[in-house]
Amino acid sequence: MSDPEHVSHKNNSTPRFLIALLRLWRDASFRPLFMQGVVVLVIVMLGVWVINNTMNNLEHRGISTGFDFLSQEAGFGILQSLVEYDESHSYGRTFVVGILNTLLVSGLGIFFATVLGFFVGVARLSSNWLLARLASVFVETFRNIPLLLQILFWYFAVLAALPHPRQSYSMGDAVFLNLRGLFLPRPIIEQGLLPVMVSSLMAIGLALLFRHKNRQRRIETGKPFSGARLWMVALLLGIPALAWSLSGASLVFDTPALKGFNFRGGISIIPELGALLLALTIYTAAFIAEVVRAGIESVQKGQKEAAASLGLQPGKVLKLVVIPQAMKVIIPPLTNQYLNLAKNSSLATAIGYPDLVSVFAGTTLNQTGQAVEVIAMTMAVYLTISLSVSLLMNTYNQRVALIER
Amino acid sequence: MINHELKMIPAREPPIMAVGVLAWFRSNLFASPLSTLATLFIAYGLYLSVPPLVQWALVDATWFGADSNACNRGGACWAFITARLDQFIYGFYPEEQQWRPNLFFAQLALLITWLVVKATPGKKWALGYSLLLLPFVSWFLLYGDLPGLVKVDTHLWGGLMLTLLLALCGMIASLPVGVLLALGRRSNMPVIRSLCTAYIELWRGVPLITVLFMASVMLPLFIPEGIVFDKLLRALIGIILFQSAYMAEVVRGGLQAIPKGQFEAFDSLGLSYWQGMIMIILPQAMRLVIPGIVNTFIALFKDTSLVLVIGLFDLLAIIQAGLNDPAWLGNSVEGYLFAAFVFWIFCFGMSKYSQRLEQQLHQRG
Numbered sequence: 012m013s014d015p016e017h018v019s020h021k022n023n024s025t026p027r028f029l030i031a032l033l034r035l036w037r038d039a040s041f042r043p044l045f046m047q048g049v050v051v052l053v054i055v056m057l058g059v060w061v062i063n064n065t066m067n068n069l070e071h072r073g074i075s076t077g078f079d080f081l082s083q084e085a086g087f088g089i090l091q092s093l094v095e096y097d098e099s100h101s102y103g104r105t106f107v108v109g110i111l112n113t114l115l116v117s118g119l120g121i122f123f124a125t126v127l128g129f130f131v132g133v134a135r136l137s138s139n140w141l142l143a144r145l146a147s148v149f150v151e152t153f154r155n156i157p158l159l160l161q162i163l164f165w166y167f168a169v170l171a172a173l174p175h176p177r178q179s180y181s182m183g184d185a186v187f188l189n190l191r192g193l194f195l196p197r198p199i200i201e202q203g204l205l206p207v208m209v210s211s212l213m214a215i216g217l218a219l220l221f222r223h224k225n226r227q228r229r230i231e232t233g234k235p236f237s238g239a240r241l242w243m244v245a246l247l248l249g250i251p252a253l254a255w256s257l258s259g260a261s262l263v264f265d266t267p268a269l270k271g272f273n274f275r276g277g278i279s280i281i282p283e284l285g286a287l288l289l290a291l292t293i294y295t296a297a298f299i300a301e302v303v304r305a306g307i308e309s310v311q312k313g314q315k316e317a318a319a320s321l322g323l324q325p326g327k328v329l330k331l332v333v334i335p336q337a338m339k340v341i342i343p344p345l346t347n348q349y350l351n352l353a354k355n356s357s358l359a360t361a362i363g364y365p366d367l368v369s370v371f372a373g374t375t376l377n378q379t380g381q382a383v384e385v386i387a388m389t390m391a392v393y394l395t396i397s398l399s400v401s402l403l404m405n406t407y408n409q410r411v412a413l414i415e416r
Numbered sequence: 417m418i419n420h421e422l423k424m425i426p427a428r429e430p431p432i433m434a435v436g437v438l439a440w441f442r443s444n445l446f447a448s449p450l451s452t453l454a455t456l457f458i459a460y461g462l463y464l465s466v467p468p469l470v471q472w473a474l475v476d477a478t479w480f481g482a483d484s485n486a487c488n489r490g491g492a493c494w495a496f497i498t499a500r501l502d503q504f505i506y507g508f509y510p511e512e513q514q515w516r517p518n519l520f521f522a523q524l525a526l527l528i529t530w531l532v533v534k535a536t537p538g539k540k541w542a543l544g545y546s547l548l549l550l551p552f553v554s555w556f557l558l559y560g561d562l563p564g565l566v567k568v569d570t571h572l573w574g575g576l577m578l579t580l581l582l583a584l585c586g587m588i589a590s591l592p593v594g595v596l597l598a599l600g601r602r603s604n605m606p607v608i609r610s611l612c613t614a615y616i617e618l619w620r621g622v623p624l625i626t627v628l629f630m631a632s633v634m635l636p637l638f639i640p641e642g643i644v645f646d647k648l649l650r651a652l653i654g655i656i657l658f659q660s661a662y663m664a665e666v667v668r669g670g671l672q673a674i675p676k677g678q679f680e681a682f683d684s685l686g687l688s689y690w691q692g693m694i695m696i697i698l699p700q701a702m703r704l705v706i707p708g709i710v711n712t713f714i715a716l717f718k719d720t721s722l723v724l725v726i727g728l729f730d731l732l733a734i735i736q737a738g739l740n741d742p743a744w745l746g747n748s749v750e751g752y753l754f755a756a757f758v759f760w761i762f763c764f765g766m767s768k769y770s771q772r773l774e775q776q777l778h779q780r781g
Contacts, residue, residue, distance in 0.1 A: 047607035054611070061638045068637045139451045140444035141458045155763035156756045157718040160732055164752040167739070171748070354623035361725055372629055382633040390622045390630070397621035 065383065072380075080379045081106070087374055089365045091281050102375050109367035110392055116284060116366065117353040120291040124352060125345075127292060128299025135304050146300065153297040159358050161294055166286035166362040173282075176273050185266050193280040194267035210254035218246045283364035287356065295352045302348060306341035307333065339411050346404050350397055357393075367392060483743040496747040497754045500738050504754075507574020507729055513566060517577045520554050524580065532769065551585045570648040574729035576758065578648075582720040582730065586655035587713050593656065594663025599693065601664065602671055612664070619661035624719050627658045632726045651723050659716055666708040670701035704777065710770035714763050721759075731755060 035041050069076055081103035088098055093111040096104055134146035153161070171190070174180065179189035187194040225239050236242070267277035310333050318332040319325075360369035367389055376385040433439055445455045476491025480498055487493035497504070506517050527550070530542040558581070561567035573581070600612030619627065631654030635645065645653075674697055682692030724733035735751045738744060 043605045047605050050608060050611070064640050065637045068641055071641060137451075137454075138444070138447055139454050142451075142454050145458055151764060152760070155714075155718075155760045155767065157721040157732065157759055159721045159724065160752060160755055160759065163732070163736065164748075164756070168748040168752050357623040357625045358722070360625065368623070368625055368629070372626060376629075376633070382637065386626065386630045386634055390618075390626050393623060393626065394618065394621040398617065401617075 069383075074380045076381070076384070078384060080381055080384070083379075085375065085378075087378070089370060090363070091284065091365055102379065105375050106367075106371050106388065109365065109370040112364070112370070113353070113356055113359075113366040113368075113392075116287055116291070116356045116359065116364065119288055120295065120352050120356065121349050123288065123292040124295035124299055124348075127296035128348075129303050131296060131300035132303025132307070135300060136307060150297045150300050153293050154301070158290060158294045158355055159361055161290040162287060162358055162362060165289045166282065170282045170286050176269060179269075179274075185264070187267055187269075187274055189274075190282070191273050191279075192282050193285060194274045195278045195280070196264035196266040197276075197278045199265050206254045206258045207251055211251045214247050214250040217250070218243050221246065281364075283359070283362050286362060287359050287364050291352055291355060294355070295348055298348050298351075299345060302341055302344045303337075305344075306337040309340045310336045342411075343404060343408060346400060350400055353396055354393060484745060484747065487747075493747050493750050494754075496738070496744050496750050500744075503575060503738065504731060504734055505576045507578055507734060508572040509568060509574070509577070510572070513560075513568055516557055516560070516565075516568075520557055520577065520581075523550075523554070524584075547588055547591065551588050554581060554584070570646050573648065574734050576731045578723075578728065579717075579720050579730045579732075582652065582655060582723065583713070583717045585652055586659050586716055586720070589652075589656045590659035590663045591709075593660035595667050595698070597660060597664035598667035598671055601668055616661045616664050619658050620665070624655075624658050624722055625725060627654045628722060628726050630654065631657075647726070648728060651726060651728055655716070655720070659712070662712050662715070663709070666705050666712055667701065669708060670705035671697065673704050674701055707770045707774040707777070710766055710773065714766050714770075717762060717766070718759065731758060 066076075082101050084098075085100055085102050085105050086098050087105075089096055089105065089108055091112060092108045093115060094104075094108060096108050131146045131149055134142050135150065137143045137146070173188065173190045176187075176189045176191055179187040179194075181187045185196045221239075221243060225236055228234070228236065265276050267274040267279065314332055314336065315328055318328040323331065356366055357368040359366040360373055363369060372385055372389045376382060379385070433442060446452045471491065473492050476489045477494050478487040478489050478491065479494050481487060481493075481495035482499070484493065484496070486495050502511075502514075506514055509517055527542055527546055530536050531539060531546070536542075556562060557565075558573065558577075559568060559570065597612050597616055600608050601616060603609050603612070628651060631650045632647065635650050635653065639645070678696055678700070679692070682696045687695070720730055721732040723730050724736065729737065732755050735755045739748050739751050
């Protein structure tokens with residue numbers, strides 16, 4: 012490869028500095044450095060150019076820069092807020108409200124999508140032809156229709172067709188469903204409830220301890236305590252029940268009631284949240300179902316047969332052999348789906364659910380005009396969520412890989 | 417010699433429950449009490465839901481009419497769709513110029529058949545044309561402003577035409593960028609590697625909607641005053657920025673599947689990095705990632721519907737807008753079902769195609 016000498020022999024007329032340059036260019040340690048230097052230079056120049064343009068543009072449009080706007084009064088209302096909020100709060104507060112609403116819909120969506128997704132995924136592998144077909148149709152339908160379309164469909168076509176508050180669908184005069192949303196009773200925590208909760212926690216702790224001891228004993232002697240499971244249930248239910256009867260606490264619900272034009276009291280779920288949650292759950296569940304199916308199918312048949320031939324019962328085969336191996340395959344793509352769901356929750360803006368994008372990158376951006384700061388903050392939030400989850404995922408993958416061999 | 421004839425005793429019929437329809441029913445629908453219960457439950461559910469649905473969507477439906485009043489048969493009002501079909505396909509594209517989108521559709525149909533049908537010759541040319549010329553040819557065909565072609569402003573574009581155009585241009589433009597990013601992420605040069613990784617992780621970590629917002633409100637700030645990008649172009653830039661990151665990860669998967677020996681082999685032949693990549697590695701890697709590319713294309717195709725939030729009228733947005741027409745109020749179910757049907761046909765077709773490709777790859781490997 013080192014043929015500068017060779018070249019110089021051929022054409023003696025080539026100037027020496029050109030040969031030196033050529034040699035430098037072919038130097039395996041110099042060339043990468045040079046290339047990287049060029050790339051960095053180009054990017055820095057591009058960055059300076061963009062920043063310059065932005066500054067000029069902002070100045071011409073009379074838009075101030077910086078993060079001072081965060082402490083200014085927002086002056087607009089937000090449909091749903093998990094923390095105290097009204098028009099007099101600051102733009103910074105709208106940011107917090109938006110993040111919390113995004114986290115709320117993502118958390119709920121992840122829970123429901125996981126439940127539905129696992130169910131459909133297992134149903135697809137069912138030996139019942141009709142059930143398996145139905146699950147396939149579910150997956151192939153909802154996976155191939157844009158999420159935004161599904162959100163709009165639930166919001167404008169289905170939930171908008173619900174009756175007015177006076178003609179609400181109701182269940183036992185406690186749960187109401189109408190055009191304005193879903194209204195549920197809310198448990199009121201009274202003083203007596205505290206001992207019950209504390210004792211429940213204690214019971215869970217004791218049960219875990221018992222399980223640990225039981226496992227230890229089984230490993231040492233081969234014989235678990237007889238009726239261990241029964242004892243656990245007794246522990247978990249007995250202690251809180253005892254505390255309940257001793258303290259004489261009562262569980263009181265704040266039930267929603269029709270007052271004026273709408274229901275008051277209880278927990279209300281606004282239709283925007285309902286539609287978004289329905290669409291996110293169904294769409295993501297279709298993907299999770301595929302992940303689950305692939306995971307279960309990845310466990311080789313021989314594994315199940317080997318477990319069965321060792322004398323394990325079908326339930327134990329599933330619990331001890333199939334699921335642990337399938338989970339290893341399922342969890343990484345499953346996390347990916349969770350992240351997708353969190354990112355997809357930003358489509359809320361299309362129907363006006365007050366999530367981060369809708370409140371902050373929507374209303375706040377329009378009112379302040381500070382596009383750069385607002386978009387950067389919004390992106391930073393999603394980026395933080397994504398990166399921290401993938402960091403967790405990498406650690407998990409490493410742990411799983413270590414256990415494997 | 418044995419004189420007497422050998423006679424086969426005719427085989428006895430298998431038990432009636434072991435073969436045929438009955439056996440199939442037994443093992444697939446009524447294998448256990450639980451299975452039987454599930455079968456009955458689902459069958460009852462289908463009995464309750466399917467006949468009324470067919471009644472509504474087909475039997476009682478109104479197919480043609482001038483406004484909502486024509487739909488008085490109690491069924492679906494498909495008249496809303498048929499009356500506005502033109503708009504759903506072409507957007508606000510002037511009627512006398514609609515041969516141009518038609519030509520665009522015909523060109524796509526031709527290319528797709530050419531590429532998908534196995535027997536056609538010269539696939540290389542079709543692929544080359546699609547990757548290099550198709551976006552530009554389509555753009556100039558639709559935009560015009562050339563001798564013989566009247567200019568049609570992009571704010572008149574819409575409907576299915578816009579959806580297809582956004583998805584195709586976004587895809588084709590992000591392919592080379594994605595390949596470069598993927599190569600960069602696997603490069604030995606630390607600065608290049610970390611820059612590419614940062615770019616990929618940044619765009620993959622944020623929702624497309626924020627990217628579109630960024631493209632529509634921040635991009636005009638980044639360029640010198642006086643240069644104006646139109647809205648469609650800005651959305652396209654956002655889509656390309658976003659999509660190339662996903663493309664890069666797909667291509668990286670293919671690169672990782674190429675055995676190390678291939679890299680060492682081109683090195684030992686004295687090929688340079690780029691020669692080796694272009695002649696040895698990428699042809700093999702790209703063949704492996706075609707199913708992955710089709711899958712990201714499906715995702716992108718669905719995601720193009722997001723341009724609704726920045727005020728472009730793609731298929732979904734134009735149907736959504738049509739629903740607010742006073743003459744056609746109350747047809748939202750029909751409108752959304754139609755949009756869903758169109759999107760579904762495209763996505764389902766592509767996903768079947770990608771599955772077929774994957775099977776072929778497995779067979780070959």
